[in-house]
Amino acid sequence: NAGVTQTPKFRVLKTGQSMTLLCAQDMNHEYMYWYRQDPGMGLRLIHYSVGEGTTAKGEVPDGYNVSRLKKQNFLLGLESAAPSQTSVYFCASKGLAGLTDTQYFGPGTRLTVL
Amino acid sequence: AQSVTQLGSHVSVSEGALVLLRCNYSSSVPPYLFWYVQYPNQGLQLLLKYTSAATLVKGINGFEAEFKKSETSFHLTKPSAHMSDAAEYFCAVSWSGGYNKLIFGAGTRLAVHP
Numbered sequence: 134n135a136g137v138t139q140t141p142k143f144r145v146l147k148t149g150q151s152m153t154l155l156c157a158q159d160m161n162h163e164y165m166y167w168y169r170q171d172p173g174m175g176l177r178l179i180h181y182s183v184g185e186g187t188t189a190k191g192e193v194p195d196g197y198n199v200s201r202l203k204k205q206n207f208l209l210g211l212e213s214a215a216p217s218q219t220s221v222y223f224c225a226s227k228g229l230a231g232l233t234d235t236q237y238f239g240p241g242t243r244l245t246v247l
Numbered sequence: 248a249q250s251v252t253q254l255g256s257h258v259s260v261s262e263g264a265l266v267l268l269r270c271n272y273s274s275s276v277p278p279y280l281f282w283y284v285q286y287p288n289q290g291l292q293l294l295l296k297y298t299s300a301a302t303l304v305k306g307i308n309g310f311e312a313e314f315k316k317s318e319t320s321f322h323l324t325k326p327s328a329h330m331s332d333a334a335e336y337f338c339a340v341s342w343s344g345g346y347n348k349l350i351f352g353a354g355t356r357l358a359v360h361p
Contacts, residue, residue, distance in 0.1 A: 137290070164347050173256060175337055175351035176291075183347070191348070223290055227347060236349060238283075238290035 137239035146214045154209040156224030164227040165207040169220040253352035266325040270338035280321040281339040
């Protein structure tokens, strides 16, 4: 099992450009999450999904959109990138065992917006 | 609202010394608590979790944490630090009704010197 994978690993955008980050998991997990990590702020939840075809907003959803068309994939889109979106983005997934079930994280995508 | 505070953004210890990383939480409902570790340029990996079964929780790599409700704390300890423990550590909380989300602390970077 590959676990949680993220594509791409690195990306540089210019202000106003758009892009999509792909997260894939092969553990048949129901829950998937997108976080951003900024120095001194830990991880903050952008959007999450509790199942195929469903999405919900997290703490910092502005400027991002997501889609979960297939259970194994969770896409994060930036329609018009801004320098404030320079960050490291992590995807995670979790099964249905309950609140104490572990979230499994991908390796991250480092995004720079110039 | 739920929140997590990690005291000390940077902690430095000598190899062989005690490691103590502090985490305090705020929750209006019984919390479930987690410690994750992040090695350089990697995703997060679960160290241990409190699920209300036992207040003293043992995790991987010799780490343990004790849930103290009266102090609203979940500090992470290891009796003897190893060079390979150098990483960033995150405390996180989830709770019933929280839609299986995690709220993370800002993180503590642990340095281990010879």
